[in-house]
Amino acid sequence: MIKILILAFALLSLNSLHANWLNFRGNQSNGFSASKSLIDLNADQEGAWRAKLPGRGLSSPIIVGDKVFLSASSGVKQETLHIFCFSCRTGLIIWERKFRATGRTICHEKTSVAASTMTSDGSKVVAQFSSNDVFCLTLSGDLIWLRGLTYDFPNAANGLGMSSSPLITKGVLLAQVENDAYSFSMGINLNNGETLWKKDRPRAANWSSPTLFGFGDNQAIILQSKEGISVVNPKSGKEIYSFSEGASTIPSSTPAGNILLVPSNGMTALKIYTDQEKAKQLWSDNKLGPGTGSPAVSKDRFLVINKANVLTCARIETGEILWRMRIKGPASGSPIATESHLYFFNEEGLGQVIEISDEKGEVVASVDLGETILCTPAISGNGLYVRSDNSLWKFTN
Amino acid sequence: MKILLPLIVYLFLLIDAFNAVTSSVRDLVQPLIEIKKNGTGNRLAVHAWPKVADLPAQHIPELLNAMNRANPLGDNWIRAAISKISDKSDSTLPIDEIIQFLNNYSNHADSRVEAFRIIQSGHPNRAELLIPGFLNDPVMALRREAVAKKLSAAKKETNKIERINLFNEVLNKAREVDQITEVSNALKEDGVIVNLKELMGFMVDWQAIGPFDNTERKGFNSIYPPEQKINYHASYRGKSDSVKWTPLSTEHELGLININEQYGEIKEVVAYAHTQFTFGENMNTQFRIGSKNAWKLWVNGELLFARDEYHRGKTRIDQFVIDGKLQKGTNDILIKVCQNEQTQSWTKQWEFNFRITDQEGSVIHSGN
Structure with missing residues (x-):
């Protein structure tokens, strides 16, 4: 019980510091929002809006203060990159x-050059595109630096497109550039765009994103590939711990306190001690494997959608399955959870709000946006943001 | 004379001041021009950019001129500065100078396109008026705007003969794959078949040799005899039998060379295709290859690019555009195409397409 309380406290405290939503799947890369609001998926609600976008994209919005940041691409070859x-x-x-x-x-017709979600440390924003162009800007739109990682390394590309979202921690921008031909991850100085370290990675297509893990001085970055997990010191690129039983190359790992949920052999939970450079496997269950999206954390539970559009709720510590229900798919994006609700948009643009408890999940609201939605929504305060190729919506309570 | 002297002095001072500002802008922007690969130059550029972005809008033509000297990374640094300047001063854009810059073909393609985008953004009506003038423009991104306009007009023509004439005019001007195929499809509906192979310059006649071994994908880096010497009369030990050069060609509408037709649908193999291209002068060119298989390309014995990736998407036209050179006379072109071990239905293709264009994308045919 104490463990559960500590875990819940850690999750809550990190997410309630402010209403920012700084990364793909939130501040802790785990799809959890501390928002207490039940967001109404009603486009006519006061405070809701819809903005037209001039370019394609399946990157998610991020929110810093009172600003939403989003990437898109346009042009016959998607050669114009928008921020x-x-x-x-x-x-x-x-x-x-x-x-x-x-x-x-x-890239493949289903994805786009603007597939990676932007990231922020609260004062700078960084966008990475499938072309492996990386741009760091101030919140006011001033360019701080840029890099062209495929310009640097011409074989760093994937014929289907790339989608790993970058991360910022400890003044380092982590860019994951993994594919069949030339794979690497790079730590880049957030202040000037210079390379701090470059690490060879398994040569294999990889669309999963790195995740933040741990807190304070012990914060590490999780790199995931078909070979498994590499826990890396963000400042040096040095590997702290590795898990080599393989992992998915599409859905990403999900941190929950000091536990990492890895999409490996279905789902595998690792308790990682970044200060001691070791880990312990808690459980593994092939019934908990995700489809395309990654799991979302809520209290001491996690929620995962499989390839058959079945939503499963299970305990983080034990892997105990609490309940399952079928939702309306198909699913490309990941779900986002608060303590009481799960928000999910399927590919056909159907948004579903599911009330969650230990006992059951129940769809309590839905909205049909009428456009293809492949992205993961973002929540900030009482606002939920989601985008298609053509529009960015805000819903509120 | 008493009146003229101060005037001359004043003029000299004015010229000095102008030169000082111009050279100071040049100095300011220099770190953005000197940006190189791997973040080299970033440190100086980080300090320079805010000052460049703080320049008044009248300096935009100088920044466009600076793009002429920058690489694509430097272009993006300067582009962001121009964007920031434009945000502040839409009404004071030196639009006539920017149009003058756009109309000067000696400026770099990317800088001219940027000039047009600035005009489009600040003065859309004037941009619209400029578009018809791009029909013969060497810059593809500008030419396609004019082609799109003409194509749209052709589609509205109700008289079939007139429409076909208009489509043919568009086809004559179009350079980009999507527009060429769109016109070709429109003409097909009117009963006119376009020889796309010829129009787009696909090279369809090759000599091929194979299959060599590619077990565990090791053949990609194995140096088989054709990489050392082209000898059409030689035979070598292949994957399982002796192999020799044989003709390989295609009737495919878009020049797709299907290697499976030569050797059957086999796996873990390598084949080479060789041809010669004659040209009347030394010229910087673009070699445009499409393949969903792993491949290597040599021109006149020099390895230009190698791509070790299999079946990530389909084979596309102009999938890879590689800068290189044709020399006056005969040029040897050698392509190595590898097939891997995957067995899914979408991995059976063993194929490529290939064409050569000038640096602006206009087709070059052998024998010219």
Whole structure:
């Protein structure tokens, strides 16, 4: 019980510091929002808005203060790379920067060059694209630095497109560039874009994203590949611990306190001690394997959607399955959870709100946006943000 | 004379001041031009960018000029500065100078496109008026705007003969794959078949040799005899039997060379395709290859690019655009195409397409 309370406290305290949503799947890369609001998926609700987008994308929005940041790509070859800053309140564009891709922009029709979600440390924002162009800007749209990682390494590309989202910690931007031909991860100085370290990675296509793990001085980055998990010191790139029983190359790992849920052999829970450079496997269950999306954490539970569109709720510590229910798929994006609700958008644009408890899950609201949704929503305060190729929506309570 | 002297002095001072500002802008932007790969130059650029982005809008033409000297990374640094400047001063854009810059073909393609985007963003009506003038523009991104306009007009023409004439005019001007195929499809509906192979310059006649071994994908880095010497009369030990050069060609509408037709649908194999391309001068060119298999490309014995990736998406036209050179006379072109061990239905293709263009994307045919 104490363990559960500590875990819940850790999750709550980290997410309630502010209403920012700084990374793909939130501040802790685990799909959890501390928002207490039940968000109404009603586009006509006061405070809700819809902004038209001039470019494609399946990256998720991030929120810093009262601003929403989003990437998109346009042009016949998706060669124009857009970075937008919207007002959370009005949905109006505050600024937009356009760049030209220096790397390859060919990708599968379903994805786009703007597939990776932006990241922020609260004062800077960074966007990475499938062309492996990386841009760091201030919140006001001033360019701080840029890199062209495929321009640097011409074989760093995937014919289907790349989608790993970058992360910031300890003044380091972590860019994961993994594919069949030339794979690496790179730590980049957030202040000037210089390379701090570059680490060879398994040569294999990989669309999963790195995740933050641990807190304070012991915060590490989780790199995931078909070979497994590598827990890395963000400042040096040095591996602290590795798990080599394989892992998925699409859904990403999910941290919950000092436990890491790894999409490996279904789902495997590792208790990782970053200070002691060791880990213990808690459980593994092939019935808990995710489909395309990654799990979301809520209290001492996690929720995962499998390839058959079955949503399963299970205990983080034990893997005990609490309940299962079928939802309306197909699912590309990941779900996002608060303590009491799960928010999920399927590929057909159907948004579903599911009330969750230890006993059951129940769909309590839905909205049909009528557009293809492949992204993972973001929650900040009482607002939920989700995008299609054409639009960015805000819903509120 | 008493009146003229102060005027001359004043003019000299004015010229000095102008030169000082110009050289100071040049100095300011220099770190953005000197950006290189691997973050080299970033430290200086980080300090320079805010000052460049703080320049008044009248300096935008100089920044466009600076893009002429920058690499694609430097272009993006400068692009962001221009964007920031434009945010502040839409009404004071030196639009006539920017149009003058755009109309000067000696400026770099990317800088001219950026000039057009600035005009489009600040003065959309003037941009619209400029578009028809791009029909013969060497810059593809500009030319496609004019082609799109003309294509749209052709589609609205109700008289079939007139429409076909208009489509043919568009086809004559179009350079980009999507527009060429769109016009070709439109003409097909009117009963006119376009020889896309010829129009787009696909190279369809090759000599091939194989299969060599690619077990465990090791053949990609194995140096088989064709990589050392091209000898059409030689035979070598292949994966299982002796192999020799044989003709390989295609009738495919878009020049797709299907190697399976030569050797059957086999796995873990390597084949080479060789051809010669004659040209009347030395020229910087682009070699455009499409393949969903792993491949290597040599031109005149020099390895230009190697891509070790299998079946990540389909084979596309112009999938890889590689800068290189044609020399006056005969040029040897050698392509190595590898097939891997995967057995899924979407991994059976063993194929490529290939064409050569100038640096602006216009097709170059052998024998010219």
